[in-house]
Amino acid sequence: VVPGQSQAGEISRGALLAYTCAGCHGANGNSNGPATPSLAGASRDYFVEVMHQYQADERASTIMGRIARGYGDAEIQAMAEFFSRQGFEPAKSQPFDPDHVEKGARLHHQYCEKCHGKGGASAEDDAGILAGQWTPYLRYTLDDIRTGKSPSSKKMKRKLEEMHRKSGDAGIEQLLDFYASRK
Amino acid sequence: AGVAPFAIGGARKTVVVVGGGIGGATAAKYLRMMDPSIDVTLIEANTNYYTCFMSNEVLAGERSMESIRFGYSGLKGHGIHVVQDRATSIDPDKRVVRTQGGQRFAYDRCIVSPGVDFRWDSIEGYDARVAERIPHAWKAGPQTLILRNQLRAMRDGGTVLIAPPANPYRCPPAPYDRVSQIAHYLKRHKPRSKIIILDPKDRFSKFDLFLDGWKRYYGYGTDDSMITWVSGAAGGTIESLDVKAMTIQADIESFKGDVINIIPPQKAGWIAFSAGLTNEQGWCPVDFRTFESTIQRKIHVIGDSSQASPMPKGGYVANTTAKVCAAAIVADFNGGKAPRPSWINSCYSTLAPGDAISAVTIYTYRDGRIVKVEGSGGLTPQEFDAGMRAREAQYAHSWFNNITADVFD
Numbered sequence: 001v002v003p004g005q006s007q008a009g010e011i012s013r014g015a016l017l018a019y020t021c022a023g024c025h026g027a028n029g030n031s032n033g034p035a036t037p038s039l040a041g042a043s044r045d046y047f048v049e050v051m052h053q054y055q056a057d058e059r060a061s062t063i064m065g066r067i068a069r070g071y072g073d074a075e076i077q078a079m080a081e082f083f084s085r086q087g088f089e090p091a092k093s094q095p096f097d098p099d100h101v102e103k104g105a106r107l108h109h110q111y112c113e114k115c116h117g118k119g120g121a122s123a124e125d126d127a128g129i130l131a132g133q134w135t136p137y138l139r140y141t142l143d144d145i146r147t148g149k150s151p152s153s154k155k156m157k158r159k160l161e162e163m164h165r166k167s168g169d170a171g172i173e174q175l176l177d178f179y180a181s182r183k
Numbered sequence: 184a185g186v187a188p189f190a191i192g193g194a195r196k197t198v199v200v201v202g203g204g205i206g207g208a209t210a211a212k213y214l215r216m217m218d219p220s221i222d223v224t225l226i227e228a229n230t231n232y233y234t235c236f237m238s239n240e241v242l243a244g245e246r247s248m249e250s251i252r253f254g255y256s257g258l259k260g261h262g263i264h265v266v267q268d269r270a271t272s273i274d275p276d277k278r279v280v281r282t283q284g285g286q287r288f289a290y291d292r293c294i295v296s297p298g299v300d301f302r303w304d305s306i307e308g309y310d311a312r313v314a315e316r317i318p319h320a321w322k323a324g325p326q327t328l329i330l331r332n333q334l335r336a337m338r339d340g341g342t343v344l345i346a347p348p349a350n351p352y353r354c355p356p357a358p359y360d361r362v363s364q365i366a367h368y369l370k371r372h373k374p375r376s377k378i379i380i381l382d383p384k385d386r387f388s389k390f391d392l393f394l395d396g397w398k399r400y401y402g403y404g405t406d407d408s409m410i411t412w413v414s415g416a417a418g419g420t421i422e423s424l425d426v427k428a429m430t431i432q433a434d435i436e437s438f439k440g441d442v443i444n445i446i447p448p449q450k451a452g453w454i455a456f457s458a459g460l461t462n463e464q465g466w467c468p469v470d471f472r473t474f475e476s477t478i479q480r481k482i483h484v485i486g487d488s489s490q491a492s493p494m495p496k497g498g499y500v501a502n503t504t505a506k507v508c509a510a511a512i513v514a515d516f517n518g519g520k521a522p523r524p525s526w527i528n529s530c531y532s533t534l535a536p537g538d539a540i541s542a543v544t545i546y547t548y549r550d551g552r553i554v555k556v557e558g559s560g561g562l563t564p565q566e567f568d569a570g571m572r573a574r575e576a577q578y579a580h581s582w583f584n585n586i587t588a589d590v591f592d
């Protein structure tokens with residue numbers, strides 16, 4: 001299926017809107033990194049929620065707050081539809097410390113797997129895809145959630161804090177190395 | 184040289200794209216992505232394309248020329264016929280593009296994205312030949328290298344003169360990004376050197392953010408500032424160049440430089456003039472829904488050559504416009520209706536490594552015009568936040584990787 005094409009020669013509004021994001025997020029939402037996140041495969045609800053958080057300045061961002069306010073609800077829905085249908089491609093040749101992967105995997109299964117299934121590769125339960133996402137972006141996002149600059153569910157924040165209390169910043173880095181190792 | 188075989192006889196629609204830069208390459212690729220039945224030929228004069236994006240980092244020694252060089256194998260992989268030749272004429276009645284190499288290409292639609300040419304007659308003593316010694320470096324490639332090598336060869340304590348043009352021109356913030364990058368290079372390697380900007384304008388893109396950065400890194404506003412900005416009101420408009428004496432005569436005073444970078448005023452690419460696509464201002468008026476020329480039917484003009492205000496002449500605009508144009512052509516071929524256009528302009532500038540700023544604007548189409556979406560877009564906050572600026576520096580490099588992949592892969 002040609003992305004964005006509902007039938008021969010008909011380009012959907014969602015596709016045309018989503019194509020304007022490609023310069024930062026990669027063609028069809030698979031980012032070439034090293035930091036800007038991939039959007040491909042994101043669940044529709046997750047995408048819409050995040051865009052609304054950006055619009056309301058509830059979620060920390062360098063630039064997305066300014067961008068998200070450029071779109072109405074119908075447009076955001078149309079883009080969510082488009083991106084949710086694109087296949088997610090894990091970050092290409094992203095560096096990680098192989099010695100951390102095993103510890104990271106253990107932490108993930110203890111604290112995160114319940115909502116971020118399949119080792120963080122699942123977009124189900126409207127949680128973000130973590131496995132193969134760009135590490136700097138995940139590091140910023142976890143930092144923003146922990147410091148209260150970005151929202152997350154109470155339960156997720158509690159798990160993250162619990163993990164951090166026991167394993168510290170090293171635990172975060174181990175988790176990130178685990179996600180980066182997932183191909 | 185006959186008409187290319189794939190253009191002969193049949194229902195297959197043919198698009199010929201002139202210029203394989205940011206606009207043209209994007210359009211060729213997205214036409215094929217949106218409708219693989221379309222025959223697309225891309226005519227580009229050079230074997231490789233050097234992006235202007237990040238070419239200022241090359242000047243600063245932060246990046247290699249190879250890292251801004253892109254070839255056309257990716258586009259060939261999309262089934263695009265890439266022809267390395269220079270288009271010399273477009274016949275709007277016969278619908279044929281001719282090249283220097285004697286080839287002819289018939290089209291149903293032609294897309295023209297030749298970038299900019301320079302108004303060589305606007306500064307006395309400066310022309311295309313002189314530019315081999317006094318580079319503009321406003322098209323990346325050999326010109327970038329000339330300027331980089333001159334900066335490397337300059338003595339510590341030398342003066343760099345940079346003369347940006349009046350609006351409109353390609354990439355409004357880029358001269359000031361260049362000033363920042365060169366200042367960073369000089370600060371590290373030749374700290375007694377100076378940069379003087381001779382500007383016909385009294386303000387420029389991301390003005391307050393640049394000035395704040397120059398204060399923090401380069402002593403701007405103090406007696407010992409590395410950077411001096413001479414505004415139009417203060418006599419910054421330049422009149423003539425004396426290459427032998429290495430001096431520029433400006434409105435009020437004359438200035439001597441060890442390295443001189445003149446960015447001349449601009450107009451649409453030459454082929455746009457020869458094809459009769461330009462207006463009195465030297466740019467190409469278009470219908471904003473399709474980017475079809477309002478002067479010649481079946482020819483679309485995108486990128487810097489098109490007159491698309493309020494959008495600035497920039498690579499992100501060329502990239503998003505190419506997609507609007509491709510969608511309109513595909514819809515027309517298939518008897519459908521293209522969705523309402525949407526564009527983004529976004530642009531990162533660097534004040535010093537690890538401190539980048541951005542501008543972004545969302546545009547939509549309303550009543551035949553391009554309008555900014557109210558309440559959106561804008562600049563990086565003025566207040567300095569080291570952590571967020573470091574993020575923006577990383578996102579700026581991601582921007583480069585993603586847009587170049589979107590255009591050429």
Ligand SMILES: Cc1cc2nc3c(=O)[nH]c(=O)nc-3n(C[C@H](O)[C@H](O)[C@H](O)COP(=O)(O)OP(=O)(O)OC[C@H]3O[C@@H](n4cnc5c(N)ncnc54)[C@H](O)[C@@H]3O)c2cc1C
Binds near residue numbers: 205207
């Ligand atoms: C220093 C600098 C920094 C910049 N940084 C940024 C940035 O960070 N972000 C941003 O968005 N923009 C940036 N820009 C602007 C950006 O480079 C241009 O806006 C963009 O390249 C315009 O695309 P285009 O397709 O119109 O022209 P171009 O990309 O210049 O492409 C034109 C192509 O057409 C070819 N051509 C011309 N005539 C013919 C012919 N007759 N036959 C065959 N081929 C022909 C040329 O060889 C060229 O390859 C920068 C510009 C400069 C100078």
